[in-house]
Amino acid sequence: MAAPNPPALDNPEVLAEKIVDALIYRIGKDQKTARPHDWLAATVLAIRDRIIDKWFASTRAAHKAGAKRVYYLSLEFLIGRLLRDAFSNMGVMEEVRSALQTLEVDLEIIREQEPDAALGNGGLGRLAACFMESLASLEIPAYGYGIRYLNGMFRQRIDDGWQVELPENWLDHGNPWEFERRESSYKVGFGGEAAADETGMIKWVPAEQVIATAFDTPVVGWRGKRVNTLRLWSAYPIDPIRLDAFNAGDHIGALVAKNRSEALIRVLYPADSSPAGQELRLRQEYFFSSASIQDIVRRHIQYFGDIKTLPDKAAIQLNDTHPAISVAELMRLLIDIHNLPFAEAWDITVKTFGYTNHTLLPEALESWSLPLFERLLPRHMQIIYAINAKILREARAKNDSDEFIRSISLIDENGERRVRMANLAFVGSHSINGVAALHTDLMKETVFHGLHQLYPNRINNKTNGITQRRWLFQSNPDLVNLAKEAIGDGFMDDFSKIAELGKFAKDKAFQEKFSAVKLKNKIRLAEHLRRTMGVKLDPHSLFDVQIKRIHEYKRQLLNLLETIALYDQIRSHPEKNWVPQVKIFAGKAASSYTRAKQIIKLTNDVARRVNFDPVVGDLLKVVFVPNYNVSQAEIIIPAADLSEQISTAGMEASGTGNMKLAMNGALTIGTLDGANVEIKDNVGDDNIFIFGKTASEVLELRQNGYNPRELIENSAELTQALNSVASGVFAHDDPNRYSDLVHDLYNSDYFMLAADFDDYCDTQRKVDNQWLDKSAWTEKAIINSANMSWFSSDRTISEYAKDIWRVI
Ligand code: 26V
16 A cells, blocks of 8 residues: 555644634634534534545546546445544544644544434445445545435334334534535436337336435545545425415425425335335435436546446446346436437446345345336336346246246246346346355355356355444554554554564463453443443453344344353352353344344343342343444444354355454354354454354255254253243243243244254353453454454455456
8 A cells, every 4th residue: 555645734723723713603603602512513624624625636636537436326324423534534633632622622522422324224334334435545436325314223212121213313413524516416207107209219207306416425535545425315396385385375285395305315214124115215216326327427428428438437336236226227318318229228237237235035135016116117117128028038048947037037926026126236237246255155046046047257255344444443542552562553554464463462461451452442331331321330241242233133032042041050050150241232123123122122121130130240241232323333342352143144144243343352152154254264263153053054954844842842941041031030010021932932933043052052151261261362352353354345345346346
């Protein structure tokens, strides 16, 4: 990487003056009356000017070079707070801290005023945010395209142990990071008719139109060398108010168009793998796809003049199938507006798009009922039929068995006819990638079995990554300082150099310092949890952490049942040499996902009983941290000793929390699933705790008839744990609360908890034994931190850039 090139700095007094100027003249407050969020806005505005200079320079440079651009289309960007990201990449953190000090303002306090931009559900959205940061850091000209939701991911409150969803109002105090670009506005149509006009050209006349307007946020790369753009679309009506109706007294009817357009951008769908069959979701997908594709085509024509060179100058990546309708939208623009013949339009389209698959769960594979699709997007339906005819012709030439053809078709003919978005994204892309090696292999064998036979060179793997700048440099500064002390600061620019820490793994003095950093991070977390939840935790106990969306396949319930079994054992033999531990859970459940919400309640029920049991004392604590989000993750991850990655093998596409935790020196207890497999390869078998059935064993068990009852009855611990849950030990107020949950485990146990339970418990006890040897534990933790650089999103993005986008 090129030599560091920090932007010019001000001295603290000059910067302090700029901040005060911004406070007075742009916020309209004086120093006496300013509240923390006013200081936050003023500070951002003062630094923003410098970012804007870099931003324009980046845009001009790409233009001048005639560079190919990357477009990352995603319905989710889980960015979190921006201040520390932007300031530390600009290299101005310390300068700002001292400037504010001269004004007697604490940077940490105002930093915490910034709301999380939570425009995403979980891993897929956070990946998009890490990718945007790496694209800028690698100096690749790129745009992220998404929706500027008025309300992002809901805020989670826990009432009497139950999850309650509250709206998140991230825009309430304005957003100093964004710029509205009224000049970048496009009409997006819905409904109506598509028919040939007198010249024989197809003309789509939509019944309804809304205006999409861009809001741009700068994305600052490392050392401020490049600033890219995150462009989020907002919606406006064409006629905000029908004055005739308003004046005639119809105050509601006059505003119908405004309300309809606003509905498009109102909410992020708060589900990360359940079918959202709602028409509104399809309207959102088309709204943002159409605006983005129109913008990309407009920019291409403006810079390069000829639409036929699009694939040489634009690479569009579809983040899952949510933007897959873009394939048909680009075809529509090429054929109907730019008058290209179908075959040529198709060639351009396939060369331009790439598609990333993020899940194999059948319930998360998007499909839309054909009548709905046809009513909302009649022209796109015609185009999809034409694509399907072409693809099925090619398929029949290869193999005309019914089964093969059915698996390829863009239309699902089983029962009610539906448009399959994954098949559309696949055939419309030259590259289809999975997000971890195992996941990519399973894609070829399962969902895309037929399509992979037809196009054997298209599927490839790009194992996910995370940005070390946010997830290590910013969130774990003490570990970074320790690393700098030991190996110098070369790893800040070339992260592979962090491997040099490995040399110190056995060094006792270094181990002491490493565990002192961990302890400090644990004290900080314990203090945060005492303040926000009123729990008291001993920072010397083992912090065992499972933080992610609540989903049955992620098996928080397996962790909880093991916790109950451990609780029973401690109660029977409190005199034994138990390892004091804290089981930390955090995560949101989709609002409609009843079983996931029941699991949250059970966690809190177990916590209430265990935490107040005097026999157990400090040996075991259970904590459910409410409202898990990016900012909470930044505090929990550096404080974790043990990382729970325990999904049913074959079901977690990759995971990225697993990477963040290991990079911060947590040891993983996990199944051979998703990227855990590759983490094991990188950190070594001795430095990770693997248990459970493999993906192929899971498949075999399912095929040969899985019998959970027999497994449960053969495990005394599991039987006892389930008996206590079923008999209401944790729910005196409603003893039957968990009867159905236990019944389902005995009778179906789709996620195979029973198959892995004993192995999991044994492995947890191995973890405990390891913990007792403090030096050996720390050695393993250091090896984890040292060996995780391959999981940097810089590596992932370099692979996309080389193999898929061909921009480096
Ligand atoms: C599906 C749906 C269905 C409709 C409602 C809204 C919605 C939102 C998201 C999804 C798909 C979610 C897929 C997903 O998040 N996959 C995760 O992707 C991560 C990044 O690749 C990966 O690390 C996780 O293993 C994978 O579960």
